[in-house]
Amino acid sequence: MDKILLHPTYFGPVSQFVAMLKAKEVVFENEDNYQKQTYRNRMYIYGANGKLLLNIPIKHTGNKSGHQKYRDIRIENDFPWQKQHWKSLENVYRTSPFFEFYEDEFFPLYHQNFEFLMDFNYHTLELVLECLQTDIPFTKTSEFILEPKGMLNGRTLVEAKNRKPKQLETYPQVFQEKFGFLNDLSIVDLIFNEGPNAVNYLQQQELSLF
Numbered sequence: 001m002d003k004i005l006l007h008p009t010y011f012g013p014v015s016q017f018v019a020m021l022k023a024k025e026v027v028f029e030n031e032d033n034y035q036k037q038t039y040r041n042r043m044y045i046y047g048a049n050g051k052l053l054l055n056i057p058i059k060h061t062g063n064k065s066g067h068q069k070y071r072d073i074r075i076e077n078d079f080p081w082q083k084q085h086w087k088s089l090e091n092v093y094r095t096s097p098f099f100e101f102y103e104d105e106f107f108p109l110y111h112q113n114f115e116f117l118m119d120f121n122y123h124t125l126e127l128v129l130e131c132l133q134t135d136i137p138f139t140k141t142s143e144f145i146l147e148p149k150g151m152l153n154g155r156t157l158v159e160a161k162n163r164k165p166k167q168l169e170t171y172p173q174v175f176q177e178k179f180g181f182l183n184d185l186s187i188v189d190l191i192f193n194e195g196p197n198a199v200n201y202l203q204q205q206e207l208s209l210f
Helices: 014-022 081-093 099-110 117-132 187-204
Strands: 003-006 025-028 042-047 050-055 138-140
Touching: 003 014, 014 187, 042 081, 042 187, 050 081, 081 099, 081 187, 099 117, 099 187, 117 187
Parallel strands: 003 025, 025 138
Antiparallel strands: 042 050
16 A cells, blocks of 8 residues: 555544555545544543543534534633543553553643644644654645545544444453453554554554445
8 A cells, every 4th residue: 555545533543553554655634624423533442331432522613504624623622621531541541551651651642732633633643653663654635635546545444433443353452351352442542552562463454445
């Protein structure tokens, strides 16, 4: 796979990072309209009661069309979402093998304000690549690409609803004995459970986007 078109996400699903590592170059869609119920502002982790949703609240504009560019979406920081998300990550992954190893890297992300969702998501991407100790060459679009040419369209990987999760190989998870393996959760689940081996896991996965 030479080049793939993806959306920047909030600690996106494992499958998205498999796609990134399989490609020689990643292009991020920066000029699309924002859509609800996607990994742009949500991630799923493995909670004590199963799959747990962490959602970033956003400010809604009053324009009649309802359309708003993803890059213009502002985070609703009047709601203490960062405190809640950090507490959830601590509660869930404190007993995982590598949470303490990465804790100091994740902490600042949840203790400083970000105005724009896309800006925050690029910071999460930088953090993941740092944890994986890998470089992924990427560029950003300057206009919306309706029909990608010369690249694979991986934008469906952003859909959190109405998309069957990509089947990936199992790895140890914190609450696996209670509910079994939960497939294609946020990349943070893989990082906190597998640590430095996470990048090897990603490279070994097969991923079909069709």
